[in-house]
Amino acid sequence: MAAPEPVTPSPEDRRALLALVSRVVNHETAARALVTGIGYPPDRLPAWHRPDEWWWQVFADFDDGVLADPYARLIRAVADRLPANGEAARLCRTYFDARQGNTTVTTSPADRKPVFLCHASQDKPAVRALHARLRSDGFDPWLDEEDLLPGQDWDRQIRYALRDSVAVLVLVSAESVVKRGYLQKEIRQVLDIADEFPDGAIFVIPVLLGDVALPDRLARWQAAALFRPDGYDRLLRSLSAVVAATGR
Numbered sequence: 001m002a003a004p005e006p007v008t009p010s011p012e013d014r015r016a017l018l019a020l021v022s023r024v025v026n027h028e029t030a031a032r033a034l035v036t037g038i039g040y041p042p043d044r045l046p047a048w049h050r051p052d053e054w055w056w057q058v059f060a061d062f063d064d065g066v067l068a069d070p071y072a073r074l075i076r077a078v079a080d081r082l083p084a085n086g087e088a089a090r091l092c093r094t095y096f097d098a099r100q101g102n103t104t105v106t107t108s109p110a111d112r113k114p115v116f117l118c119h120a121s122q123d124k125p126a127v128r129a130l131h132a133r134l135r136s137d138g139f140d141p142w143l144d145e146e147d148l149l150p151g152q153d154w155d156r157q158i159r160y161a162l163r164d165s166v167a168v169l170v171l172v173s174a175e176s177v178v179k180r181g182y183l184q185k186e187i188r189q190v191l192d193i194a195d196e197f198p199d200g201a202i203f204v205i206p207v208l209l210g211d212v213a214l215p216d217r218l219a220r221w222q223a224a225a226l227f228r229p230d231g232y233d234r235l236l237r238s239l240s241a242v243v244a245a246t247g248r
Contacts, residue, residue, distance in 0.1 A: 007072035007095045017071070018052075018059055020087045021078060024137065026051035027230030034081070038073035040066060072096075082236055083243050084113050084138035112140035113243055116165040118186050120176035126209050127171060130226070137236060141169075162189055167202060167242045169235075170218060173209040191217060202242050207235065 009017060025031045028048040035058055036042050044066060046057040062070035075095060079088040115134060119127045127143065134141040142161045148154050162168060168190050194204045206214055206223040208231075214223055224235040 006069040007075065009071050009091075009095065013091060013094065014059070014071075016087060017075065017078075017091060018055055020085070021074070022052040022055045024082060024085070024236060025055075025078075025233060027233050028054075030230060030233050031055070034077055035074075038067070038070070038077050040070075081240060082137060083240050086136070086138045089138065112138060113239070114140045114142060114161070114165045115239065116142045116162055116168040116190075117171065118168055118190060119171040120173065120179045122175040122179070123171055123173050123209060126173070126226075130169075130171070130207075133232065139239065158186065159189065162186075162193055167205055167239060168193075169205050169207045169224075171207045171209055172212060172214060172218070172223070174212050177212060177215055187217070201245070202238060205235065205238055 021031075021034075025034055031048075031051065031054060032042075032045060035045070040058070040061070044061060046054055046061075048054055062074075067073070072095065075088065075091045078085070079092050082088050112135075117127055117131060124145075131141045131143050131146070142165065144154065144158070147161070148157055170187060170190060190204055197203050204218070204221050206218045206221055208214070208223050208225045208227065210227055211225075224238065225231045226235065
């Protein structure tokens with residue numbers, strides 16, 4: 001059987017792939033690991049300045065033949081790393097078919113993975129920004145102001161949403177750690193559900209919005225430090241692991 005033709009993305013798809021990796025693989029360690037993992041020579045790696053500039057140079061090296069079929073390798077690697085990412089899924093559908101053994105991910109509304117955002121009302125601006133990023137990466141983040149309809153029993157709907165989620169992100173800030181009220185009740189509900197999971201399963205992911213200490217009852221879980229350069233990338237890796245483990 002003849003070898004498949006190398007993938008040559010259209011100019012529009014090349015720009016889309018460049019924008020995707022610049023945004024979601026935006027930390028030096030993660031970016032270097034990703035490209036060397038697909039065969040990019042470590043001694044040819046560009047110096048790190050900004051993610052978009054670094055990835056631009058990597059793509060220029062791709063075009064100069066630094067390794068065979070680089071775009072196919074990169075699209076596959078990004079799709080494996082971010083199985084719920086809509087743009088990676090679209091690129092897979094565009095350039096591969098099922099006979100090539102490609103990881104196929106769909107992101108229709110029914111296929112988006114539900115993720116619950118547990119947060120204090122004071123943190124709404126940061127939560128809205130995270131909600132937008134997660135949606136762009138193929139998840140279905142549950143946010144009260146977006147998902148609660150007028151007339152619904154909000155307490156019941158929150159319980160349903162918690163049960164339906166593949167993961168719960170508990171957003172921690174200087175304000176939330178001292179806040180009293182419904183947030184603390186919500187966290188108790190999260191912890192009760194987490195106790196039903198087997199040891200080692202990822203369900204609760206604390207997300208630090210600033211350089212604050214985790215509350216004692218969340219301290220057993222490794223946190224994603226969203227305020228750090230690699231924080232969002234590490235969060236996506238964790239959510240991708242959840243999707244892979246649950247098959248949902």
